[in-house]
Amino acid sequence: MPAQPAAVTAAQVRALLLRRDEVVIADVREEALYARGHPLWAANFPLSLLELDAWRRIPRRDTPVVVYGDADAPARRAIDALRRLGYSGVRPLLDGLDGWTASGGELFQGVNVPSKAFGELVESVNRTPSLAAEHVGALIEAGTPPVIVDARRFDEFHTMSIPTATSVPGAELVLRIRELAPDPATPVVVNCAGRTRSIIGAQSLINAGLPNPVAALRNGTIGWTLAGQRLDHGATGTAPLGVADSHHALARSGARAVARRAGVRFARTSELPGLHGPGRTTYLFDVRSAAEFAAGHLDGSLHAPGGQLVQETDHYAPVRGARIVLVDDDGVRAAMTGSWLAQMGWETWAISPAAPGDLLRRGAEPGPVPDPPQVDTVNAATLRTWLGPREEATTVIDRLDADQAATAVIDVGPSREYAAGHVPGAWHAARARLPAALGTIGAATRYVVTSPTGRLARFAAADLSRLTSAPVFSLDGGTAAWGTGAPLESEPARYAVAPADRYRRPYEGTDNGRAAMEAYLEWEFGLVEQLKRDGTHHFRVLR
Structure with missing residues (x-):
C-alpha cells in the first residue's frame, strides 16, 4: 500500500x-x-x-x-x-x-449550505420584500391573486405548489416574467419550498429592473403549510416559451447591467481556449433548459440550469477558487446567473449570447468516468435460475436466512431507487459499507451485485471480491436489465445497514412534520451569524 x-x-x-x-x-x-x-x-x-x-x-x-x-x-x-x-x-x-x-x-x-447562507445574507442586506402566506392566500381567495411564479425545478413544482402559481425555474424568471405580468402595476410573488430560491428569484427581478411590485413568498411552501393553507398537487402551468422582442430587450439590458455591476466579465466563444489555460480549473456550464441543451450546446459544456446552479453551487463547482464560465443563447440567463455567482466570490465569465453556429453539439453530455473494473458478470436470465422459483416474500426471506447455500443479491444503488423497485429478495447496502453489510447478510454460495444501470455495481463487485472467498458477480445491465424481463418488487425492503446515502430535506415531499419544517426555518435564519463566525465566504452582496 x-x-x-x-x-x-x-x-x-x-x-x-x-x-x-x-x-x-x-x-x-x-x-x-x-x-x-x-x-x-x-x-x-x-x-x-x-x-x-x-x-x-x-x-x-x-x-x-x-x-x-x-x-x-x-x-x-x-x-x-x-x-x-x-x-x-x-x-x-x-x-x-x-x-x-x-x-x-x-x-x-x-x-447546499453556501448557497442557502448566501440567500439569507442577500435578504438581510437588501431587505428583500416578502409577503406572508396568509396575505397571499387572502388575495387568492378574494379572486385578486398576484402573479405567483415558482422558482424551483418543474418536478418540485408538479409535486406541490401554491394555488394559481406558474412554474418558472430561477434562471428563466428575468427572461420570461413580462410574458406573465406585462402590466407594470401587476404584483409578482416568487416562491420556492423554503426561502433561498424565493429570495434570490425576487431579488433577481428587482435587480434586473422589473418595474412591477415584487415580493418573495415568506418561507415558501413551508410557510404556506405551517399557515394551514392548501397546496395544489400535479400542477402543470409553465411560462410561454416565446418572448416578445420588446420584453427580451428589457430583460437583456437589465441582466447585463446587474451582471457588470457584480463583476461578471463577458467573452466570446473564440476566447474560451485562453480561459481553459493550464493551472486553473474552469467550469463551463450551459444554464438553459435541458431540452435546449440537448438540441444544441457548446462542445465541452455541461448542463446546469441557472437557478439550480446558484442553489447547488457546492455540488456543481466543488473546486473553491475555480473560474466559472456560463453560456446561453439569449443574453439573459447566463448574465443573470453570473451576477449571483460573482457576488458569491467566484470569478465569473459569461458567453451571453453564444452564436447559434457555436451550439452544434447535440444530445446529453455524459460526464467523464473511468472504465469500471473487470469483474465476473451474470445476465438476468441466469440470475433468475440461480434464485429459483419466486415464492411468497416471507418464505424467501426465511429460506435465505436459514439456508446459507444461497445466492445473495446486493443492491448498491441509491436507497430511494431500491425502495421503488429492486430484484426480488435483494439486500440494500451502500458500496462503502459492504464490510458491515456482510455481517448482516452472512455467508452465501455466491454474491451478485446490482445497481440501476450496473456501472456502480461493477466497482462494488470488485470491492466485495476482496472481502469474501465466495464468487462475486455483477448483474449485467443492472436492475434495469432485470426489470425488462421480470417484475421488480418494492416490498420487503431488506437493508443490510441503515441507509445514509441521502439526507431528507425538510422542504421536499408532502409528508414533512411540522416540527421538522419549523426547525429548518430556524436553521436558515441562523446562517448569517454562522457566516460571520466562519469568515471564509468572500460574499459581496450588491445593494
Whole structure:
C-alpha cells in the first residue's frame, strides 16, 4: 500500500480559502452524515460514488484536494481511489472533523449550505420584500391573486405548489416574467419550498429592473403549510416559451447591467481556449433548459440550469477558487446567473449570447468516468435460475436466512431507487459499507451485485471480491436489465445497514412534520451569524 501523504491542518485549509486559492474539501461520508455537520466549503463526495463523480466535478487532476471521512468511509481509502484516478494533490485533513472543530472551525448542518447562507445574507442586506402566506392566500381567495411564479425545478413544482402559481425555474424568471405580468402595476410573488430560491428569484427581478411590485413568498411552501393553507398537487402551468422582442430587450439590458455591476466579465466563444489555460480549473456550464441543451450546446459544456446552479453551487463547482464560465443563447440567463455567482466570490465569465453556429453539439453530455473494473458478470436470465422459483416474500426471506447455500443479491444503488423497485429478495447496502453489510447478510454460495444501470455495481463487485472467498458477480445491465424481463418488487425492503446515502430535506415531499419544517426555518435564519463566525465566504452582496 503506498504511503499516505502528509496531512493538512485546518489552519492551512483556511489560509487557502482566504487567499482564494483553488482547493477541494472532500467529505467522503454518505450524504446524511455529511448533512450533520461539515465546513462551509466542504463538498460531499461519498466514497461509494467517488469514481463516478470525481472526473466531472474536479476536472483538473493536480487540484489540491483535502479529504476527511469516518470509520465507514476512511480518508485513506478515498485518497487511494483518487490517486488511482490520477489526482496528484490529495492529502488528508489532520484529525478530520475533530481537527477542524478543535482549531475553532465552524460546522454547518444541511446541504447546499453556501448557497442557502448566501440567500439569507442577500435578504438581510437588501431587505428583500416578502409577503406572508396568509396575505397571499387572502388575495387568492378574494379572486385578486398576484402573479405567483415558482422558482424551483418543474418536478418540485408538479409535486406541490401554491394555488394559481406558474412554474418558472430561477434562471428563466428575468427572461420570461413580462410574458406573465406585462402590466407594470401587476404584483409578482416568487416562491420556492423554503426561502433561498424565493429570495434570490425576487431579488433577481428587482435587480434586473422589473418595474412591477415584487415580493418573495415568506418561507415558501413551508410557510404556506405551517399557515394551514392548501397546496395544489400535479400542477402543470409553465411560462410561454416565446418572448416578445420588446420584453427580451428589457430583460437583456437589465441582466447585463446587474451582471457588470457584480463583476461578471463577458467573452466570446473564440476566447474560451485562453480561459481553459493550464493551472486553473474552469467550469463551463450551459444554464438553459435541458431540452435546449440537448438540441444544441457548446462542445465541452455541461448542463446546469441557472437557478439550480446558484442553489447547488457546492455540488456543481466543488473546486473553491475555480473560474466559472456560463453560456446561453439569449443574453439573459447566463448574465443573470453570473451576477449571483460573482457576488458569491467566484470569478465569473459569461458567453451571453453564444452564436447559434457555436451550439452544434447535440444530445446529453455524459460526464467523464473511468472504465469500471473487470469483474465476473451474470445476465438476468441466469440470475433468475440461480434464485429459483419466486415464492411468497416471507418464505424467501426465511429460506435465505436459514439456508446459507444461497445466492445473495446486493443492491448498491441509491436507497430511494431500491425502495421503488429492486430484484426480488435483494439486500440494500451502500458500496462503502459492504464490510458491515456482510455481517448482516452472512455467508452465501455466491454474491451478485446490482445497481440501476450496473456501472456502480461493477466497482462494488470488485470491492466485495476482496472481502469474501465466495464468487462475486455483477448483474449485467443492472436492475434495469432485470426489470425488462421480470417484475421488480418494492416490498420487503431488506437493508443490510441503515441507509445514509441521502439526507431528507425538510422542504421536499408532502409528508414533512411540522416540527421538522419549523426547525429548518430556524436553521436558515441562523446562517448569517454562522457566516460571520466562519469568515471564509468572500460574499459581496450588491445593494
